[in-house]
Amino acid sequence: MAIKHLRTAFASQYQPGQPARLSTGEALAEPGGDYESLHKQMKRLFNSKPGKKYGRFSDDIGESPFGSWLKDYLEDKQSFSSLTDRLFGQWQELLTGCQEEFQGHLMIVHEALADAEMVYLLILETDSAMRFDGNQALDATDVLSLSRLNLAMRIELDDWLGNNSGDNYLTLLHGRGTGEPGELFIRLAGFTNQVDVEKETLTFLDAVEAFAKTSEPEKAGEVRTKAYEFCKEQHALGEPVEIGALSEYLDESAPQRFQEFAGKNTELPESGVIHPDHRKVKKLVRIAGSGGGMSVSFSSDLVNQAVYYDRDKDALTITRLPKALREQLQRYLEAREE
Template identity: 55%
Template sequence: MAIRQLRLMRAALPGGGQAAKVTAGQPMAEPGGDYEGLHRQLKKLFNSRPGKAYGRFSDDVGNHPIRGWLGNYLDGQQSFEAFTDQLLDQWQEEVTRADTDPERPLLIVHESLADGEVLYLFALEMDAVFTLDTTLELTPTETISRSRLNLAARVELEDWRGEQGSENYLTVLQGRGTGEIGKCFARLVGFQQEVDVEAETRTFLEAVESFAQQQTEPEHAQSVRHKAFEFCNEQEALGEPVPLSALSSYIDDSQPERFAEHVAESQAVEPDRVLHPDRRKVRKLVRIAGKGNGLSLSFSSDLVNQAVHYDRDRDALIITQVPRSLKEQLQSYLDDASD
């Protein structure tokens, strides 16, 4: 990994109808050191966060000009500093118009990888902390959170500018609770969603489940589900979607095309298709969970008909091999109730 350019910027809303005030650090070429470490941690958070949206830049360049600015920078028509200055000005306009305090500094990183170049835009989460000065007086300050990330975007530059013309080169993370500032961020990056994640998740789950049910042995069916889940997790950690052909090889390396052919027949999905399933829902392949009426249960699907038995006639769930911690709580509760 090599950071070609990096810059930190911030906008703050003073209130009273005034325009947001902006502060920008100097662009840094190949900063290395701590900046590399921070970028790695933020990328890891970005990749692991579920609920990301996939698409491209809006065609409405007038309201979302980032597309033109970034293209000019990549073509060498303007510097990284000029490009990020334009972004900061746009950010200032967005938060001033929305009359909302952005709070989060922006970190823009142009990164070169072995398989291509990527541009990241992170809205950093800040934590309030106190330090002690030399006279042991408390001094409030802020630190960058390395465990929280709610607003971020990634542009696969070669997918966007390449001959193939991919329509899913822009990935946006907009966490719950970001409210108006989240909308400002989406407008800043000019995001236009192209992937129906819910539909692709449904297609993925149906394909895996129908293939699993074709297996002659229950353990083979469970192996299919587990391998599909593992592959999704690995792809999520890399920040990559799920190519059906690669998944097919992972599920059965002795017959690497078998799953892909099944999906083509049962779901009318091409074997070379790439899907973006929601990892939170893919978990259903290996875990069974539900809650209601004061009850919440979650257990591995491997335990069905082993430690967990469902009696359909009585609509009863029978659990054997009760976990020790749960058993202790039950015994303590029953002892207290009898007293």
């Protein structure tokens, strides 16, 4: 089984200023079954979410001791049960001082895969559902949401303890609208940000664009597409982009060419690992814009083939219209004529 240990706690703060309530479950070893299924779904949500942050544990152990507690557990200086008792106790203390209402399940999972070990902290949300009880009376109940995940953190244990990727062994999901509880979750996790995702995205785009321009015109589009596909695949796996692996993917016959080019022409991280925002990387293969009641989007490969831009007139000419668009235009014009 992938899960070595798992434990959950339900915490609620309905009256700010009053002590938060906490209800903890048992510490489970290799729970299997439904727990594995639930965790796999949460991982899918975690990996698919855009805008994640990357960093390390805070050096302020007094403020955020989770990293120290986790290390003691991994070194067999305390049990998983003791680790989670401490973690849940701190979560209750933080929520007691919270000025916003909150309810949710905090789940911690120690996962061991064939090639890596990870620990996840996740806040599981609930959805309202209706059911008929044993007397066939309609009853409202809460069920775990399998489609929402706004607060979570993943710790790459091998990278952290082996220091294989510098200071970027934590991946944080901090969704919008989580308010004060979201900030308290960051304090609980002990996360401190080390990666400027926007800057690394621009570095990635500049490197790929510059490299594409060194290729033959008919090959440049292929370079951009392959770079985007690689980035998209890494995003689906919840992994950053390793420049060496991308270089090999772009040109198997010369696997070091892009890596050497990017190293000379851009400021890559010393680790050789970059964290581009896959949403913005899409600019490599699509040109899009909106404003003034208009929204236009098309593949960059269509420029000067089916889409022509006249700089002097600032005019865009589109040929080979999509069938659905052509039919809409025809119906609209016919209606106007009538």
